[in-house]
Amino acid sequence: VNLRNPAALILACLPLGACEWRIQNALAPAGPHADIVATLSWVMFIGGGLIFVFVMALSAYAVWAPAERRAWLGHRRTIIAGGLAFPIVTLTALLIYGFFIFRGLHVEDEPLAARIEVIGERFWWRVNYYGEDGELLFVTANEIRMPTGRPVLFVLKAQDVIHSFWVPALAGKLDMIPAHVNEYAFAAERPGVYRGQCAEFCGAQHTKMAFYVVALLPDEYEAWVAEQMEPADEPDTPFLEQGKRLFLANGCGSCHRVAGTPADGLLGPDLTHIGSRLSLAAGVLPNNIGTLGGWISSAQHIKPDNLMPSFGNLQGEELRAIAAYMESLK
């Protein structure tokens, strides 16, 4: 594409319209909290743009207008009004407006739909779901499902270094700090899939520390919770049976938990229902049998310095069996 040709440039941009641009876009809010952030962004962007144009116009006037006509620009009164009074008044008004609009971020009076603890680790997200009495219901990873309509409380923690929790389409960002608990409640209005991203540099694979938020209608969410609380499906073919045996024989269970099997490791993601997730390796790969095999054999190649070793020792058929077993854990 010749980018200097405006028609070609416009044509080249057309396919962008088909992209899932809403999935991670602070300017396409999908909930009341992101709405507030987007509104403030537009007020500042448009206000800042108008002031910029005005200042540029004054600058041009100061350079090109006849000397006697532009003289007032150098008067003491102009400088006090434009250089001192105007910024103080504008910034104070913006600050008050900011305080006012951000009151909408508090949800103290609204009943919460769920309490979800998210822990940032290098380089993935541990997600713990709690019941109404504070009991741990189940654990998942790199994917958060939440009901639409009512705010959900997110309890944000960090395991090792500072991470930052950010789902642009649903809320502003909030840091996850070791030995500190941050709480953040926000709601999703529309069902859909939204992408989140770690927003604080946390090491080699910071860019590959993403996750998905799936907002479901409340009854769909309840059904999903009930499924997640079940132990893992038992293999129902000899091939899957072999996959499970190899999974356990290769020591996967010392880092990963699969509820209902001897695998009870807590270091890495809980794999009880890994087959039902959208992505692998914290939003890096789509989740299917091919990427599962690739990730198990080459995790260090795909995401160097993450804690998952590459199991390059596995033969092709063994790898296929383990990947198929993982895929079957819906």
Ligand code: CUA
């Ligand atoms: Cu975690 Cu950046």
